[in-house]
Amino acid sequence: MEITYNLNELPAVAKTIIANTKSKTILFYASMGTGKTTLIKEIAKELGCNISSSPTFALVNEYETNSNEVLYHFDFYRIEDENEAYDIGIEEYLYNNHWAFIEWPENVENLLPLDAQVVTINTNQDNSRTLILK
Numbered sequence: 001m002e003i004t005y006n007l008n009e010l011p012a013v014a015k016t017i018i019a020n021t022k023s024k025t026i027l028f029y030a031s032m033g034t035g036k037t038t039l040i041k042e043i044a045k046e047l048g049c050n051i052s053s054s055p056t057f058a059l060v061n062e063y064e065t066n067s068n069e070v071l072y073h074f075d076f077y078r079i080e081d082e083n084e085a086y087d088i089g090i091e092e093y094l095y096n097n098h099w100a101f102i103e104w105p106e107n108v109e110n111l112l113p114l115d116a117q118v119v120t121i122n123t124n125q126d127n128s129r130t131l132i133l134k
Contacts, residue, residue, distance in 0.1 A: 027105035030121035
């Protein structure tokens with residue numbers, strides 16, 4: 001599925017992702033400044049919780065939705081070795097049927113569930129975004 005959108009269309013994009021995801025583990029592939037965290041915040045909002053920022057230094061933040069579901073938000077931008085992910089217990093986070101949104105998944109690729117949902121975001125010349133859900 002491919003969606004081209006502008007910032008004001010984020011709520012509809014978030015709803016579409018939630019409705020069409022094959023997994024609660026969603027991997028966000030995009031370059032710096034493309035809007036990964038902004039989109040993740042909107043998806044979390046649709047699920048009933050507020051994310052304030054990306055967990056760049058903590059690697060993972062945990063939130064609870066209005067329906068008492070758990071949501072983990074990972075940011076692996078600064079990770080240099082997959083062992084750092086093991087040190088925070090990544091297996092326990094990813095294999096428990098909770099929501100897990102992962103920025104920079106390419107830095108821990110060998111540790112990710114095979115059935116995770118992949119989201120790729122690209123910036124277009126007109127500053128809109130194209131999202132590919134696969």
